[in-house]
Amino acid sequence: MTGIRMVAIVLCLALCGRCQAQARAVAQPMKHLLVLGEEKGYRHESVSHAMATIERLGRESGLWTTTIRTDTEVLTKKKLEYNARNLNDFDAVLFYTGGELEMNPEQKVALLSFVHDDGKGFIGVHSATITFTSWPEYGEMIGGYFDEHPWVTFDAPIIVEDPDFPGMQPWPKSFILKDEIYQMKDFSRDKVRVLMRLDTSKLDLNNPRVHRKDRDFAITWARMYGKGRVYYSTLGHVEQNWDDPRLQRMYVEAIKWAMGLVNADVTPRPLATQLGRAGNERPDIHSSTGGPHLNRGSK
Numbered sequence: 001m002t003g004i005r006m007v008a009i010v011l012c013l014a015l016c017g018r019c020q021a022q023a024r025a026v027a028q029p030m031k032h033l034l035v036l037g038e039e040k041g042y043r044h045e046s047v048s049h050a051m052a053t054i055e056r057l058g059r060e061s062g063l064w065t066t067t068i069r070t071d072t073e074v075l076t077k078k079k080l081e082y083n084a085r086n087l088n089d090f091d092a093v094l095f096y097t098g099g100e101l102e103m104n105p106e107q108k109v110a111l112l113s114f115v116h117d118d119g120k121g122f123i124g125v126h127s128a129t130i131t132f133t134s135w136p137e138y139g140e141m142i143g144g145y146f147d148e149h150p151w152v153t154f155d156a157p158i159i160v161e162d163p164d165f166p167g168m169q170p171w172p173k174s175f176i177l178k179d180e181i182y183q184m185k186d187f188s189r190d191k192v193r194v195l196m197r198l199d200t201s202k203l204d205l206n207n208p209r210v211h212r213k214d215r216d217f218a219i220t221w222a223r224m225y226g227k228g229r230v231y232y233s234t235l236g237h238v239e240q241n242w243d244d245p246r247l248q249r250m251y252v253e254a255i256k257w258a259m260g261l262v263n264a265d266v267t268p269r270p271l272a273t274q275l276g277r278a279g280n281e282r283p284d285i286h287s288s289t290g291g292p293h294l295n296r297g298s299k
Helices: 002-027 047-061 105-116 126-130 136-142 239-243 245-258
Strands: 031-036 064-069 092-095 121-125 153-160 174-180 193-198 218-225 228-233 273-275 281-283
Touching: 031 047, 047 064, 047 239, 047 245, 092 105, 092 245, 105 121, 105 136, 105 228, 121 126, 121 136, 121 245, 126 136, 126 228, 136 228, 174 239, 218 245, 228 245, 239 245
Parallel strands: 031 064, 031 092, 092 121, 121 228
Antiparallel strands: 153 174, 153 193, 193 218, 218 228, 273 281
16 A cells, blocks of 8 residues: 555656646746858858857756857848748747848848848857848848958957846856957947957057057847847857857847847947047046047947
């Protein structure tokens, strides 16, 4: 009789655990992330590992499922053959892309509408800003375009501007990371919340490929685009960086924010420092409520 009771207790505990797991799954429905890794131009060796890492992080966190594509067929709101997924099936799109991807006018309208009108998310990784350089509306959405990488892959001196934004917490206030940092054009702090930038006091600003006269080299930013959320970071060129828990945490939180799972202040702010004559950074003399912004978004 004792043995029967023990079996009954074990079965009850197992059923309770299963019910609790199902209840949690119901309470937190899975989101759906589309990851696009197509490149028309320079091929980044880290794209495959990056996509696999993002898929794994979504599965392990239980927050999202990932569809990985290396073509643009899914970037439409039209019904596709064989009940294939389209943009209507996703909560956010992540681009680790490059060059002029093959998209017709309907697809381009659909992608912008997906973010701007539907309130969905867009995450751009590294070369996403060297994608669709002849499509100005895309550049407006993502916040800027690639304009050289003056120092190529180097030990980049990075400053975290907004330590409160989700995903910034694992990084120190200032740190060194070996990666390829893009210089941006068609970029303005009036439109984005800069989360990371290069420390200009530790850069060779005499490099002939340095174009920005304001010496403002943003690395990571977030913004609202209509109803939707857009996040971009130049970090991720180096394949090994995708094994760095800090980078993984940064992109997990970026995806969560883009999907609306967490909130954050993305109000644009002026550059927090002003450059002295010697190129060293010193505290900003402008007030938070007035004064000119150092960056006006041109070379």
